[in-house]
Amino acid sequence: MNLLLLHPNEVDEASIARLSGRRLEHAREVLRVQAGQTLKVGILGGLMGTAEVLSQDAQALVLKVSATEPPPPRAGVSLVLAVPRPKALKRVIPAVASLGVDRVVLVNAARVEKSYFDSKVLAREFLDGLVELGLEQACDTLRPTLEIRERLKPFVEDELATWAPRDSVRLVPHPTATTPLRPVPASTHVVLAIGPDGGWVPFEVELFSKHGFQPVSLGRRVLRGEVAVPAVLGAVRAAT
Amino acid sequence: MNLLLLHPNEVDEASIARLSGRRLEHAREVLRVQAGQTLKVGILGGLMGTAEVLSQDAQALVLKVSATEPPPPRAGVSLVLAVPRPKALKRVIPAVASLGVDRVVLVNAARVEKSYFDSKVLAREFLDGLVELGLEQACDTLRPTLEIRERLKPFVEDELATWAPRDSVRLVPHPTATTPLRPVPASTHVVLAIGPDGGWVPFEVELFSKHGFQPVSLGRRVLRGEVAVPAVLGAVRAAT
Numbered sequence: 001m002n003l004l005l006l007h008p009n010e011v012d013e014a015s016i017a018r019l020s021g022r023r024l025e026h027a028r029e030v031l032r033v034q035a036g037q038t039l040k041v042g043i044l045g046g047l048m049g050t051a052e053v054l055s056q057d058a059q060a061l062v063l064k065v066s067a068t069e070p071p072p073p074r075a076g077v078s079l080v081l082a083v084p085r086p087k088a089l090k091r092v093i094p095a096v097a098s099l100g101v102d103r104v105v106l107v108n109a110a111r112v113e114k115s116y117f118d119s120k121v122l123a124r125e126f127l128d129g130l131v132e133l134g135l136e137q138a139c140d141t142l143r144p145t146l147e148i149r150e151r152l153k154p155f156v157e158d159e160l161a162t163w164a165p166r167d168s169v170r171l172v173p174h175p176t177a178t179t180p181l182r183p184v185p186a187s188t189h190v191v192l193a194i195g196p197d198g199g200w201v202p203f204e205v206e207l208f209s210k211h212g213f214q215p216v217s218l219g220r221r222v223l224r225g226e227v228a229v230p231a232v233l234g235a236v237r238a239a240t
Numbered sequence: 241m242n243l244l245l246l247h248p249n250e251v252d253e254a255s256i257a258r259l260s261g262r263r264l265e266h267a268r269e270v271l272r273v274q275a276g277q278t279l280k281v282g283i284l285g286g287l288m289g290t291a292e293v294l295s296q297d298a299q300a301l302v303l304k305v306s307a308t309e310p311p312p313p314r315a316g317v318s319l320v321l322a323v324p325r326p327k328a329l330k331r332v333i334p335a336v337a338s339l340g341v342d343r344v345v346l347v348n349a350a351r352v353e354k355s356y357f358d359s360k361v362l363a364r365e366f367l368d369g370l371v372e373l374g375l376e377q378a379c380d381t382l383r384p385t386l387e388i389r390e391r392l393k394p395f396v397e398d399e400l401a402t403w404a405p406r407d408s409v410r411l412v413p414h415p416t417a418t419t420p421l422r423p424v425p426a427s428t429h430v431v432l433a434i435g436p437d438g439g440w441v442p443f444e445v446e447l448f449s450k451h452g453f454q455p456v457s458l459g460r461r462v463l464r465g466e467v468a469v470p471a472v473l474g475a476v477r478a479a480t
Contacts, residue, residue, distance in 0.1 A: 002462050072460035091331075095467045138461040180479035183423065220312035221378040222242050227335045227470045230463075234474025239420035 001026055003048065003139040004041045004063075005132055011043065011065050017051070019061040027053075027061050042141035043067050044132075071141045075100040075237060076189050078164040080156075082109040082196035083148075084225045086119040091226045093127060096144060097134025099233050102189075103145040105163065107152045111198040117150060152204065156211050165189040170213040173232060174205050175222070177215035183238040190236050194228060241266055243288065243379040244281045244303075245372055251283060251305050257291070259301045267293075267301050282381035283307050284372075311381045315340040315477055316429050318404040320395075322349040322436035323388075324465045326359040331466045333367060336384060337374025339473050342429075343385040345403065347392045351438040357390060392444065396451050405429045410453040413472060414445050415462070417455035423478040430476050434468060 004023060011017045019027070027033045033053050041063070042048040049067035056062070077099075083106045084092055096104055106122070120126060131143050149155040155163075164170075168189035173181060184190050193200070193208050200208070205215060223231060244263060251257045259267070267273045273293050281303070282288040289307035296302070317339075323346045324332055336344055346362070360366060371383045389395040395403075404410075408429035413421060424430050433440070433448050440448070445455060463471060 091466075095464075098461060098463055098467060099471065100461060137464055140461065182479050221338060221340060221380065223338055223470075224335075224377055226331075226466075227338060230467045231339065231470040231474035234471035235478040238475040238478040238480075239422050240478075240480055 001030070001136045002040065003136050003141075004039050004051070005136055005141065006041055006043050006065065008043055008046060015065045016054070017063045017065055019063070020059065024056075024061045028056060028058075033061070039063070040139065041065055041067060042071065042135070042139065044135075044141055044143070046141055047071070048139065048141055072100060072139070074102050074142065075233060076186060077101050077233060077237065078103045078168070078189065078191045079144075079229070080105055080107055080160075080191065080193040081225075081229075082107055082194065082200070083112045083116045083122070084196065085113070086116060086121040088225050089116075089119075089121050090130060092229055093130035093146075094134035094137065095226060095230055097131045098138035098140070099230060100138070100140060100142075101144045101233070103147075103163070105147045105149055105155065107149045107155055109152055109196050109204055110201040111196045117148075122148060153207060156207055160191075160211060164191045170208070170211070171216050171236070172200065172205060172208040172213040173218050173228070174215040175199060175217070175220075177217040179214065179216050181216040181218055181232065181235050183240045184236050185240075186237065192232060192236065194225065194232065197225065241270070241376045242280065243376050243381075244279050244291065245376055245381065246281055246283050246303075246305065248283055248286060255305045256294070257303045257305055259303070260299065264296075264301045268296060268298075273301070279303070280379065281305055281307060282311065282375070282379065284375075284381055284383070286381055287311070288379065288381055312340060312379070314342050314382065315473060316426060317341050317473060317477065318343045318408070318429065318431045319384075319469070320345055320347055320400075320431065320433040321465075321469075322347055322434065322440070323352045323356045323362070324436065325353070326356060326361040328465050329356075329359075329361050330370060332469055333370035333386075334374035334377065335466060335470055337371040338378035338380070339470060340378070340380060340382075341384045341473070343387075343403070345387045345389055345395065347389045347395055349392055349436050349444060350441040351436040357388075362388060393447060396447055400431075400451060404431045410448070410451070411456050411476070412440065412445060412448040412453040413458050413468070414455040415439060415457070415460075417457040419454065419456050421456040421458055421472065421475050423480045424476050425480075426477065432472060432476065434465065434472065437465065
């Protein structure tokens with residue numbers, strides 16, 4: 001945890017926050033904080049800064065918060081992500097949040113196992129927790145928006161146009177594509193459709209193509225979702 | 241497992257391979273192979289191709305191998321990697337292998353916990369297993385060379401010059417750097433020095449700088465090793 005995340009309603013009018021639970025435990029047992037010490041903090045959805053530890057005991061960590069800095073800039077990326085197996089999802093969501101992705105929609109696909117949608121990892125509260133882990137790691141306060149769609153086709157046909165910014169570049173990595181993935185200028189928003197293990201099936205690639213997605217190649221290597229997502233983001237947002 | 245990896249001495253003069261253990265189990269229980277079926281195979285350090293299943297039972301999977309294709313091209317990247325915590329190392333090594341990194345040296349650093357060097361994950365046999373997982377994922381047969389150095393300074397001062405190709409670009413991602421990380425043409429080898437959680441300390445950055453490494457910035461976000469490695473590789477090897 002590189003940043004202690006506070007919910008806006010946890011900071012009172014005198015800028016005092018009283019924390020318990022996971023963050024109190026982490027502060028006491030891992031960071032071993034003492035009164036007088038300063039911690040890096042961020043207010044979810046808002047500013048970042050520091051907090052002075054006023055007191056700490058088994059019941060509460062009491063902080064005096066001073067948050068005046070803006071969070072880091074967004075990646076300018078929206079992600080259409082085929083639901084990965086639950087174990088992989090637990091790593092992908094914090095990674096996606098730490099990379100500053102603007103919005104994520106977890107979608108069904110032909111090669112996504114139906115049972116994944118019953119996983120507790122897809123529960124809203126669990127996903128929110130994974131997002132916060134990523135923000136704490138990256139020192140950011142802005143969550144990606146996060147949605148789940150059990151049907152891919154209606155999402156692409158009916159929702160995508162308003163879900164992502166209008167003038168964005170849309171890319172679908174696919175092994176048979178001949179155009180390599182190239183960096184896109186930071187001023188242009190990018191929508192990436194990243195398939196499941198085994199990839200999108202031809203019908204799905206065709207559906208994306210029909211809706212303005214260009215198939216791009218990542219080379220011959222077959223990468224796991226949790227490796228592909230940061231690698232693709234690194235490539236598409238590389239400074240040129 | 242997208243590719244069944246065979247050791248060269250497992251394939252006899254008649255191109256027959258008899259497998260047991262993990263790969264037999266995987267073929268029977270996950271892939272549910274039957275006689276007559278074709279599998280994608282690769283020979284460690286050599287060619288890739290297909291194999292016909294001649295027979296399979298609880299004792300052995302018998303294959304007729306035909307390997308004539310070259311593995312995918314290398315990334316042209318050497319990695320000086322501060323030893324991550326063992327749990328992260330288990331994910332980073334397969335990722336590094338799947339990305340086609342040419343060589344890795346796991347090094348000590350001020351912010352690496354001493355205890356990591358006693359972890360069973362650093363045992364040669366365990367590391368080799370992690371590398372093979374990455375190759376099976378990516379459909380590759382070439383392992384990165386993999387070494388461990390418990391002292392950073394002598395490695396950088398005495399070994400680095402001969403360890404990596406002479407005319408390579410050397411980069412050390414560091415939060416205070418002002419030059420952003422940019423793609424490097426594919427024809428130029430890149431040496432990356434990726435620090436531990438918490439980063440390299442100033443002394444270490446200075447040591448790298450003295451030996452031709454340029455500090456580069458990845459932006460304000462603090463990324464976990466397992467996210468930073470694919471993101472940095474994606475950025476540095478982005479097609480431009």
